[in-house]
Amino acid sequence: MPTIDANPASGTRDLLPDDVLRRERAFATIRRTFDAHGFAPLETPAFERLEVLTGKYGEEGDQLIFKILRRGEHEASGEADLALRYDLTVPLARVAARYGSQLPTPFKRYQIAPVWRADRPGKGRFREFYQCDVDTIGSDSLTADAATLVAVTDALEALGLTGFRVQVNSRKALRGLVEAYGIAVEREGDALVALDKLDKIGLAGVTAELVERDLPPAAIAALEADLSAADPAAAVRARLERSETGVAGLAEVDQLLTLVGDAVPVTYAPVLARGLSYYTGPVFEVVHDGLDATIAAGGRYDGLIGMFQSVDVPATGGSVGLERILLLLEAAEEASAAAAGPEVLVTVMDEDGAADAVALAGRIRAAGHSVEPYSGGGRLKLAKQLRYADRRGVRVAVIRGVEERAAATVTCKALATGEQRTVPLADLESPLAAWLEA
Amino acid sequence: MPTIDANPASGTRDLLPDDVLRRERAFATIRRTFDAHGFAPLETPAFERLEVLTGKYGEEGDQLIFKILRRGEHEASGEADLALRYDLTVPLARVAARYGSQLPTPFKRYQIAPVWRADRPGKGRFREFYQCDVDTIGSDSLTADAATLVAVTDALEALGLTGFRVQVNSRKALRGLVEAYGIAVEREGDALVALDKLDKIGLAGVTAELVERDLPPAAIAALEADLSAADPAAAVRARLERSETGVAGLAEVDQLLTLVGDAVPVTYAPVLARGLSYYTGPVFEVVHDGLDATIAAGGRYDGLIGMFQSVDVPATGGSVGLERILLLLEAAEEASAAAAGPEVLVTVMDEDGAADAVALAGRIRAAGHSVEPYSGGGRLKLAKQLRYADRRGVRVAVIRGVEERAAATVTCKALATGEQRTVPLADLESPLAAWLEA
Numbered sequence: 001m002p003t004i005d006a007n008p009a010s011g012t013r014d015l016l017p018d019d020v021l022r023r024e025r026a027f028a029t030i031r032r033t034f035d036a037h038g039f040a041p042l043e044t045p046a047f048e049r050l051e052v053l054t055g056k057y058g059e060e061g062d063q064l065i066f067k068i069l070r071r072g073e074h075e076a077s078g079e080a081d082l083a084l085r086y087d088l089t090v091p092l093a094r095v096a097a098r099y100g101s102q103l104p105t106p107f108k109r110y111q112i113a114p115v116w117r118a119d120r121p122g123k124g125r126f127r128e129f130y131q132c133d134v135d136t137i138g139s140d141s142l143t144a145d146a147a148t149l150v151a152v153t154d155a156l157e158a159l160g161l162t163g164f165r166v167q168v169n170s171r172k173a174l175r176g177l178v179e180a181y182g183i184a185v186e187r188e189g190d191a192l193v194a195l196d197k198l199d200k201i202g203l204a205g206v207t208a209e210l211v212e213r214d215l216p217p218a219a220i221a222a223l224e225a226d227l228s229a230a231d232p233a234a235a236v237r238a239r240l241e242r243s244e245t246g247v248a249g250l251a252e253v254d255q256l257l258t259l260v261g262d263a264v265p266v267t268y269a270p271v272l273a274r275g276l277s278y279y280t281g282p283v284f285e286v287v288h289d290g291l292d293a294t295i296a297a298g299g300r301y302d303g304l305i306g307m308f309q310s311v312d313v314p315a316t317g318g319s320v321g322l323e324r325i326l327l328l329l330e331a332a333e334e335a336s337a338a339a340a341g342p343e344v345l346v347t348v349m350d351e352d353g354a355a356d357a358v359a360l361a362g363r364i365r366a367a368g369h370s371v372e373p374y375s376g377g378g379r380l381k382l383a384k385q386l387r388y389a390d391r392r393g394v395r396v397a398v399i400r401g402v403e404e405r406a407a408a409t410v411t412c413k414a415l416a417t418g419e420q421r422t423v424p425l426a427d428l429e430s431p432l433a434a435w436l437e438a
Numbered sequence: 439m440p441t442i443d444a445n446p447a448s449g450t451r452d453l454l455p456d457d458v459l460r461r462e463r464a465f466a467t468i469r470r471t472f473d474a475h476g477f478a479p480l481e482t483p484a485f486e487r488l489e490v491l492t493g494k495y496g497e498e499g500d501q502l503i504f505k506i507l508r509r510g511e512h513e514a515s516g517e518a519d520l521a522l523r524y525d526l527t528v529p530l531a532r533v534a535a536r537y538g539s540q541l542p543t544p545f546k547r548y549q550i551a552p553v554w555r556a557d558r559p560g561k562g563r564f565r566e567f568y569q570c571d572v573d574t575i576g577s578d579s580l581t582a583d584a585a586t587l588v589a590v591t592d593a594l595e596a597l598g599l600t601g602f603r604v605q606v607n608s609r610k611a612l613r614g615l616v617e618a619y620g621i622a623v624e625r626e627g628d629a630l631v632a633l634d635k636l637d638k639i640g641l642a643g644v645t646a647e648l649v650e651r652d653l654p655p656a657a658i659a660a661l662e663a664d665l666s667a668a669d670p671a672a673a674v675r676a677r678l679e680r681s682e683t684g685v686a687g688l689a690e691v692d693q694l695l696t697l698v699g700d701a702v703p704v705t706y707a708p709v710l711a712r713g714l715s716y717y718t719g720p721v722f723e724v725v726h727d728g729l730d731a732t733i734a735a736g737g738r739y740d741g742l743i744g745m746f747q748s749v750d751v752p753a754t755g756g757s758v759g760l761e762r763i764l765l766l767l768e769a770a771e772e773a774s775a776a777a778a779g780p781e782v783l784v785t786v787m788d789e790d791g792a793a794d795a796v797a798l799a800g801r802i803r804a805a806g807h808s809v810e811p812y813s814g815g816g817r818l819k820l821a822k823q824l825r826y827a828d829r830r831g832v833r834v835a836v837i838r839g840v841e842e843r844a845a846a847t848v849t850c851k852a853l854a855t856g857e858q859r860t861v862p863l864a865d866l867e868s869p870l871a872a873w874l875e876a
Contacts, residue, residue, distance in 0.1 A: 013483065015482075016480065044453075263796070369474075370473055
């Protein structure tokens with residue numbers, strides 16, 4: 001019989017113990033931070049009914065949804081009725097509509113969980129990856145937007161990240177901008193898609209794209225002048241003061257800046273739009289200078305929950321770019337990675353000693369140490385067991401062969417130093433305590 | 439536009455904060471136990487290539503695998519190339535084959551993760567549910583089987599479960615049984631399927647099924663006599679002594695009983711087979727008397743990894759029936775459930791005080807308390823904010839309205855007692871410390 005390919009599916013990863021431990025440490029740090037900010041954990045299913053997800057992520061996003069075949073008699077039809085979750089925001093909107101009055105208002109939740117996208121897998125891009133979201137449902141107050149910003153940046157700091165800064169804008173200010181520069185409202189989408197790329201393709205790139213998209217030459221010239229000024233934010237601000245919507249948008253941005261105060265290194269980014277079309281108010285992104293990358297982002301989306309019920313519910317939140325950050329942390333931690341093994345290995349020197357080793361391990365565990373009896377097969381050589389112990393990062397090997405059993409003693413070996421002590425069985429705990437607490 | 443149904447997909451659940459916290463506590467207990475036993479965490483993707491899963495779970499199991507449609511140009515074909523993981527054992531076997539020499543030998547891993555089955559959802563049955571597995575790969579020693587038993591039962595104890603007992607048997611002893619009772623080897627499967635149901639359908643039911651399956655009347659009569667004896671295990675033992683395979687199987691069972699010693703309440707269960715066809719050696723199940731249910735089970739499966747590579751690798755492990763246990767714990771914990779809210783709420787009495795509240799929350803958090811500024815919208819009434827605080831299980835409300843700001847004071851209110859103290863802003867931490875540590 002031919003054997004089956006043992007690789008994980010394209011775009012997915014197996015996480016071996018050291019990877020899991022490193023990731024779990026980061027997740028625990030984030031959870032602790034969000035808990036400390038009054039957010040509570042929520043979990044939603046891995047899959048949703050297809051109609052819950054379709055039509056929420058734009059045409060391109062819809063193409064990337066993994067669909068699940070109907071089971072049973074309908075299987076042969078090739079139809080799908082379920083789909084894997086594509087992000088954590090749409091399921092949250094569904095939950096908010098479903099459990100509305102059962103939840104506190106505002107409802108503050110976080111979720112750290114995998115999502116799935118049928119993207120072309122590439123370098124550092126996966127089809128299964130974790131998202132880490134924090135949202136507040138049911139509040140139209142900018143205090144909720146500010147609380148998101150403070151929680152997200154506190155989480156980044158708790159992870160040990162430095163050298164990041166926060167850029168904020170408001171969809172209202174962007175609408176004012178379109179108005180102030182004399183762009184027709186129906187061309188807003190075209191203009192914003194191009195402007196949003198400023199960080200990526202630079203001013204020349206943006207200008208070229210605005211020309212290509214056939215926006216008014218006067219508007220393009222004015223934008224080009226303002227964005228190449230010594231202080232682009234000030235230049236755009238001056239322009240926005242001429243539009244009523246612009247003034248209202250700027251007021252929103254300024255109020256948010258006041259609310260977060262100096263807890264967060266935050267500035268106004270006049271053309272930041274954040275691609276997702278569901279944003280309706282403030283938007284933000286956290287950029288890491290050294291990395292030249294966005295490591296967190298979010299904004300207000302007051303219209304999404306209304307897709308699941310007849311009443312709109314205001315909502316705002318953010319998402320931490322977990323996989324990118326984990327790669328950063330991995331590089332920093334490589335040297336100090338904890339081994340995923342127990343502190344103590346009780347060796348098994350002969351078949352007759354195996355039950356003794358299992359019992360001894362139980363006794364050592366009761367003293368508060370992590371420990372296993374050697375449970376490998378084959379010939380019971382000491383050298384092989386010590387190699388295994390070393391491989392697992394074990395610190396003390398407890399050896400009890402025929403001799404030790406006859407003399408009611410036990411031999412303990414500190415693996416780092418090679419130091420070895422034979423003590424009465426009753427005194428076993430003392431060398432362990434001494435070496436493991438050293 | 440019609441709104442979209444906000445219920446989770448059939449057979450799945452949304453876990454609200456209190457549920458998540460209760461489950462996370464149990465998961466953490468299990469992880470701590472398995473860590474203490476020298477097992478290390480592994481994570482595998484949610485989906486696998488279809489051929490990894492098919493043909494491993496029997497015909498009925500194959501029908502329950504959720505299949506994922508091919509994406510892109512192949513979508514219209516209605517073909518599936520991926521499938522959601524159905525258990526944690528087959529992915530582990532794939533990992534063992536894929537990473538063989540990169541892993542320590544033996545490789546001891548645990549995994550607590552959801553699996554998906556297209557079962558008909560019913561009372562207490564879900565299409566998405568967590569499994570909790572602990573396995574040892576690469577050892578043919580019974581010490582590995584014993585280590586599984588001790589780890590699994592320690593985990594159950596750590597969860598606070600009592601009143602369970604462990605039944606063990608061996609596939610070798612079962613083969614000996616078939617031989618000793620004069621059943622042809624090719625009828626072994628038929629005989630074991632019926633015998634395995636003893637706990638569920640009783641001796642009369644088993645006898646009827648053996649008759650229906652057309653097994654030899656003499657064998658049925660002998661089995662009926664032995665299983666209705668005062669000590670059925672002793673009666674079957676006596677019969678097995680007459681078969682060479684039976685003797686070898688009993689020796690395996692007895693060695694396992696010796697290895698676990700009195701750490702575990704374990705007995706020999708002569709007709710326990712554990713349905714899954716991949717078991718090759720010892721098998722066990724943990725039954726809960728009060729519950730009349732199996733809460734953990736497992737065994738040795740030396741042939742599974744060989745499906746992914748040309749060489750067989752011995753393996754043994756067990757699975758804890760997490761969802762059933764969580765229901766048990768839920769019933770016990772109902773009263774003592776921790777609220778999923780922060781310790782402190784900083785109220786916002788007027789728009790002008792919002793920035794002050796955000797900053798105050800930061801200061802309280804720096805003192806080590808979990809806290810949020812009230813971030814709800816609408817009218818900023820104190821009564822509404824105190825109701826919200828109560829709902830979230832908040833213990834202290836910090837109030838700083840216009841008056842307090844003018845006087846550089848702050849009012850703290852203990853929600854359980856209603857006690858209220860106005861203190862200078864600089865002394866804010868002292869009533870908090872007093873009340874929150876009380």
